[in-house]
Structure formats: structure tokens, C-alpha cells
Amino acid sequence: MTYEELLTQTALADEQIIVMTAENRALVRNLPGILGKRFIDTGITEQTMIGAAAGLALRDRVPVVHALAAFLTMRAFEFVRTDVGIANLPVKLSGFIPGFLSDANGPTHQAIEDISIMRGIPNLTVFAPADEDDLIKMLPEIWASDDPAYTRINTRQTGYEHTPFEIGKAEVVAEGSDVTILTYGLLFEQALIALEFLRKEGLSVGLINMRSLKPVDEEAILNAASQSKLLVTLEDHFLTGGLYTIVAEVLLKYYSTARVLPIALSEKWFKPALLPDVLQHEGFTGKQIAEKILGYKTRYQQPPVLTPQFSE
Structure with a gap:
């Protein structure tokens, strides 16, 4: 249909x-x-x-x-x-x-x-x-x-059959203990490709289609933060105010934290071209996404340690 x-x-x-x-x-x-x-x-x-x-x-x-x-x-x-x-x-x-x-x-x-x-x-x-x-x-x-x-509105066909929808609920496609990718919209199909790349590297990878951004599935975000060593927010949107911000708001609301890698547009618009070329030029193909995640994990192998600084 x-x-x-x-x-x-x-x-x-x-x-x-x-x-x-x-x-x-x-x-x-x-x-x-x-x-x-x-x-x-x-x-x-x-x-x-x-x-x-x-x-x-x-x-x-x-x-x-x-x-x-x-x-x-x-x-x-x-x-x-x-x-x-x-x-x-x-x-x-x-x-x-x-x-x-x-x-x-x-x-x-x-x-x-x-x-x-x-x-x-x-x-x-x-x-x-x-x-x-x-x-x-x-x-x-x-x-x-x-x-x-x-x-x-997104009428692209990916061949993926989604689960029934409920307002305020995300679609948990896969769970992973190493990395969980949170995404929505067009980049879901690239996230599926990235997931396979990362699994071939031996990583346990989760993927969540956020689909409902307001209201958002806070439980899905908190579960992913507690189960995975790294969360990745992936979106064709500016970094400010999108999914990365939503995740930060949820974690702060529940006195929680996580290591989060945002993959988004930062302070610039994308270069117009055919869609495959846009994705390649801006670094949003499935392979490029996987490479960014692998590079980040290589730099940060240990969980975050917070050392609050207080001054009188």
C-alpha cells in the first residue's frame, strides 16, 4: 500500500x-x-x-x-x-x-x-x-x-518488515552489549548496513528505530544505555535539538549517563547531489558509519569515569 x-x-x-x-x-x-x-x-x-x-x-x-x-x-x-x-x-x-x-x-x-x-x-x-x-x-x-x-514523510522501500506501531514506543530491531545504534527515518537503512559491518568485526550490536520522537520511548533509551558500552545517535539532522539532544535529556532526567557518539550534521548544511552521493560525501553510508564507530571504540575502550569538580 x-x-x-x-x-x-x-x-x-x-x-x-x-x-x-x-x-x-x-x-x-x-x-x-x-x-x-x-x-x-x-x-x-x-x-x-x-x-x-x-x-x-x-x-x-x-x-x-x-x-x-x-x-x-x-x-x-x-x-x-x-x-x-x-x-x-x-x-x-x-x-x-x-x-x-x-x-x-x-x-x-x-x-x-x-x-x-x-x-x-x-x-x-x-x-x-x-x-x-x-x-x-x-x-x-x-x-x-x-x-x-x-x-x-518517507516513502522509500527498504524491504524491511517493521513491527506494529504504538505512539511513544520505539522498535527494538536488535540488542547489543558493545554498541547500540539509535536512529530514525532515512538513515535506518544505512544503520542496518552498519550493523552487519560491525557484527563481522565481532561486535555485539543493537539497533533501535526510534520512530516516535515526541513522545519518545524513554525506557528503550535507558535500557540501551544500561546494556551497551556505547550508544550511537544517527540522524540526518543538525546535532542540536535532535536525537542526540533527546537522549541527553532522557539520561539527565533519570540521573543516568552513557558514552554517546553522535553522528549528525554539525553547524553546516549538506552539499546537494543525488542521494547516494550525498550520503557518501557527508559520511553517512553504512560502511562509513561503521568505520566511525570502530574508530571511536578504538580511542575509548574504557567506560566513562566522571570526576565532578567543586569549588567553594
Whole structure:
């Protein structure tokens, strides 16, 4: 089943659902003829679309809105925050080409801070499916929830069959005592490759598809921290505010610590190219990820020792 087929099926079964777009019809191009007046294209006006969606939600509708992730989260930020988040309305935000999926686009079209800014909005939930199978398993729960939601849309096919989805729960793919990779979205498929590389090196490797970033599965993070000598946060997002920050917040909340290697974009946008070339150039292929982990483990074989310094 595709994204459009799922949305069509869901909308035909529930007349409360309204499909909206800011002139981004790539994944919903057949819906105008099917839904008629329940399909609304506002043009390139993300702020207007969000304001209209909030108004429809106040009238017991469930708007599923579509735009490029960069513009949906940044250009319309104030409207999402004020009209949707603060009001706690069930508007469902579908962000197209997030992270490295915006491979051929420059910085203006790269959504690599979207997780950070969306999870800071009150009441808004945040999700990042690993691939199309994960997306199709996740969206029915997300759309059925009364909460506003932002989802990184990812329709890539990986051949991996995911477990059923529950909001606030991660998918534990494998457990490991040496290394556990925590990731979400597009880089899940590269994490699978990295896992196999590391296992060939004799390491016990775990992999967790975080998929639900707000609410996040705190138990999964804490279990991984207690079971593995090293946690790796892997994401096509800026280092600040993404999964690395989420893990730090969880560990601090529960008076815990861990050795954590973040693999993310740090203070720079990625160079536009075809996706395989972007991954290679930025160092995010499965092989490169495994090499970074092996290099880190070589430098730090012992568990962290904290020596607090106090001054009077």
C-alpha cells in the first residue's frame, strides 16, 4: 500500500478528514478527483494553509496537510505553534522531503532542524518513519490520535518488515552489549548496513528505530544505555535539538549517563547531489558509519569515569 492509497482509504471511511496541500501534490495527485471539496490546495501559502486547517479542526474536522518539510516547519512555524500547538488541535502535518531526502536541494529547501523546532511546540507530537512500510504502519495511529502531529514523510522501500506501531514506543530491531545504534527515518537503512559491518568485526550490536520522537520511548533509551558500552545517535539532522539532544535529556532526567557518539550534521548544511552521493560525501553510508564507530571504540575502550569538580 502507498501513502496515497492509505490516505484515500482513510478519508473515504471518515468524512471528518480533510486533505490539504500548499501546492505539493506529488504523493496525493489523485485525491482531488476522489475527495472533491474535501481536497483543498491553498497554493504556495503554508501559513494560510495552517490557519485554515486550524479553523477546520475547530469545526470537528481532521486536516491532513502537505508541504515541503522545510517550509511547513519554518515558514509556517508561528502558525503551527499558535493556531495548532497552543490550541491543541488535531491537525496532521505531513512534511515532504525531510533531511537527506531533499538530496538535490540547497540549504533553503533542506529540513535538517525540523525535529528540533517541531518538538519544541506545546502538544505537538513528532514522528519519523524509517521507510514506506514503517510509514504505512504508523500513520493510522497518528491520524486517529486527538493530538496535533508532525510526520517526516518517507516513502522509500527498504524491504524491511517493521513491527506494529504504538505512539511513544520505539522498535527494538536488535540488542547489543558493545554498541547500540539509535536512529530514525532515512538513515535506518544505512544503520542496518552498519550493523552487519560491525557484527563481522565481532561486535555485539543493537539497533533501535526510534520512530516516535515526541513522545519518545524513554525506557528503550535507558535500557540501551544500561546494556551497551556505547550508544550511537544517527540522524540526518543538525546535532542540536535532535536525537542526540533527546537522549541527553532522557539520561539527565533519570540521573543516568552513557558514552554517546553522535553522528549528525554539525553547524553546516549538506552539499546537494543525488542521494547516494550525498550520503557518501557527508559520511553517512553504512560502511562509513561503521568505520566511525570502530574508530571511536578504538580511542575509548574504557567506560566513562566522571570526576565532578567543586569549588567553594
